[in-house]
Amino acid sequence: MVTCPPEVSIRPYEQSSHEEKLWDCKQAFERELGAKTGDSEKADIYNSKLTTTYHNRWLEWVSHCAALDPGCIAVATVDDCTQTHSSNKKATEVDGYAGYAFLLPELFGFIWDAAVLNELYVVPSYRGEGVADALFEVILATAREQTLPVNRLVLDVDPENERARKFYDRHGCNRWGEMLTRSL
Template identity: 45%
Template sequence: MTDAENVRLRAYDPDRDPRDLWDLKRGFELGLGTGTGDDDKRATYEAKLTEEYGERYLDWVFWCTKHDPRCVTVAAVEPDRTTADGANAEEGNADQANEDRTSEAETPALAGYVFVLPQQLAMIWDAAVLNEIYVRPEYRGTQIADDLMDAAVEFAADQDLPLDRLVLDVDRENDRAAAFYERHGFEHWGEMVARKLE
């Protein structure tokens, strides 16, 4: 497990975050395909994660954040600027500073994200919609997922909605996610059904 002390929540930045958000989105999708189904489901999720799909997804995120920048909140990993002896890396020698930059490059820029649809799309369910929440495996078990959920609930509560609810679609086979949502006060409210389009 990774220490989450150097992680802070902030709004998604469309200039610096797209590549890292796409990496997280891929993790989210692959987790759905791998953790909640058989080989066919995993293959279906993997197959859709093309470069074209990634561009369309990032365009969608850009459109949503233009309507409300708060709809995507990221957990940004801030580099640790201290050396082993507690001194600031910039005050140390050049070799130590270069070594610190190398280790920073190996650290992901984003530990996770939450995506709540902007109010303009609330009419889909007449409620706020939690589109996605994801935390990198190495950051799970920290406070990050809880902090992201708190940000989602706070943003949803600020929306002017016909129904005073935050809704999401969760795979009933995903026990870990179901327990997380239950801990945050979510209850079953209807059930989504789907059919394949031929």
């Protein structure tokens, strides 16, 4: 079992009361992915999609996924008692969240014939403290409960995201081809 900082708890996402906190993490994930794993064009593409329409559609999709599989989204929450201390940079940075992991529900297992880790994000101030490890462990447990064509977990990691590559290497993930894209 992986340990997190004492103020962090890993639990299933509860959509009714935490939509905007999850959205804040999603935006940070997208902006960081665009800015740190490519050129300014990639950053512009990732930033430009974060519209009100995207916000609403993404939260609707999250709600649908959570209804299909309540364990598919795990969040790392920062305890309320920690948030009240204004001197705690970590708590104010994340507004209650230290990160999240999003596993696609079992229904989507036929996309890659496997469990699909869609996203895993930890805010910078909680990186290296076991939060990502704990989120990944919870997601692996959820994935193991899915009935899948092939018992494996697949995920996409940008080649330039060295920190993420090292994390997944450490967790026993292996390269399995490469993803190609084309504009529509």
